[in-house]
Amino acid sequence: MNPRFIQISELELLTPVSFNHALIVLANLDSDLARVLETLGTPPLWKREAGFPTLVQIILEQQVSLAAAKAVFNRLLEIVKPLTPENFLQFDDEQFRLIGFSRQKSLYCRGLANAIVSNQLDLTKLPTMDENAIRTQLKRIKGIGDWTVDIYLLMALQHRDAFPKGDLGLLIAAQQVKGLATRPTPVQLEAIAQNWRPWRAVAARILWHYYLNNHGKAVTVYQ
Structure with a gap:
């Protein structure tokens, strides 16, 4: 079977159960994300219909x-x-x-x-x-x-590790959550996010949650 056209494993997709599990994993991995969750609570799952x-x-x-x-x-x-x-x-x-x-x-x-x-x-x-x-x-x-x-x-598609490293909201949130002196570049943010694998899509939701609560409506950027 062509590996490019295999059915994606259920384990690779986000569900309410795996989402909650990932929040616990990320909080244990990263104290900065844990602090956001403690302060702001659980972020939305933010699911859209494919098509x-x-x-x-x-x-x-x-x-x-x-x-x-x-x-x-x-x-x-x-x-x-x-x-x-x-x-x-x-x-x-x-x-x-x-x-x-x-x-x-x-x-x-x-x-x-x-x-x-x-x-x-x-x-x-x-x-x-x-x-x-x-x-x-x-x-x-x-x-x-x-x-x-x-x-x-x-x-x-609810891939659990998808990560839009060029998103302006994520870049701004990462700078503030991580206490960085300057806004990270997309490449630098991607490097930071390696620690969040295979749950980077959940980490992104945590960062957006922070951004929306501190900056109002998010601005996104196309890279």
């Missing part, structure tokens, strides 16, 4: 506040009913501009929709593929890079 709408929403979240992206996404849901690739392609860029899409994001989402409609991308197969294969499949689409893939892996 085209979630990928569109993540693209909208690139380089803008979550609140701004959510407002545009909600307006999109009002005009494209239901939000499928086929229905999305029935609307033109001017209609999307009027609800808040940039020209670039219209291009990216249109490219994603076309790839699905033309069978170049089958999102239903992603849960049966390993992370590298998923990354390769999604990054073929213009406008989808590592950050977008990581967020999809973490929130939609």
